[in-house]
Structure formats: C-alpha cells, structure tokens
Amino acid sequence: MRHALYLIFIVWLGCRPPEPPPPANGLVGVWRNQASEFAPEPCRQASIEFRNDSTVFLKTGKQTLTASYSVERGPSRLVVQQRDLRSNGEPNCQGISAEFVLEHYVNPLYVDVAGDTLRIYRAAQDHDPFMTALRVR
Secondary structure (H helix, E strand, O other): OHHHHHHHHHHHHHHOOOOOOOHHHHOOEEEEEOOOOOOOHHHHOOEEEEOOOOEEEEEEOOEEEEEEEEEEEOOOOEEEEEEEEEEOOOOOOOOOOHHHHHHOOOOOEEEEEEOOEEEEEOOOOOOOOOEEEEEOO
C-alpha cells in the first residue's frame, strides 16, 4: 500500500503543469520615462533597461547607473532589489551629481507591470507611482 502511495505521488509530480515563469519576465525590456512635457528634454529621454541576465541600466542625461537586480513577488507588487549600484560619475538629467544620486537612490523598488506600462513606487503601500514608463523594446 505504501508503495502505491509513493507511485501516485511520483506520477502527480510528473503531471503537474509547468511552473509559471519567473516574475521578472514581464519586467525585461527597455522602458522610457513618461515625463511631463515641461521636463527638460534629457529627462524625457530617461530610460531603464532590465535584462535577462539580471542586470539593470538606467540612463538619465549624461548619467548611467548599472546594477544587478532580483525580483520577488510581494503581496501586491513586484519587489525589485538592486545590488552593486555603480555610476559613470556624470550628473543626471537635472544636473544632480552622481554621488548625490547614489546616496539617495530608492531601493528596493516596488513595481507594477501592466502590458507595456511600468509603474514604479517608493513603498509597497504607495498609491501614486513616482515614475511611469512605457516599453520601447
């Protein structure tokens, strides 16, 4: 009898549907900031790229930030943890120094991905995103 239960368990494991893809799949791509028309041109061109190899690149004006990232499912949003954040030393699109940006960088990020729209929040319970971006590729 015990062997029959083991056999049923093994068959059940083999017949389970495949695991859903990792939550980062919807996040991977290049996203362009949906800035106000009143924002300076370099800020309207700001972008963030999440790659399959768990690296992220942020471009804002002359400034480029790079990091590695991981994604977990939170209770209501994806939680993006970034590690080893580095800068090219240039100021961002608002003229803010790289040192200041690195010292005040928001981590973790709380994100919603809905189709080709990415909303980034500072805290899990926030209602208004501090950045909305559209997928450009």
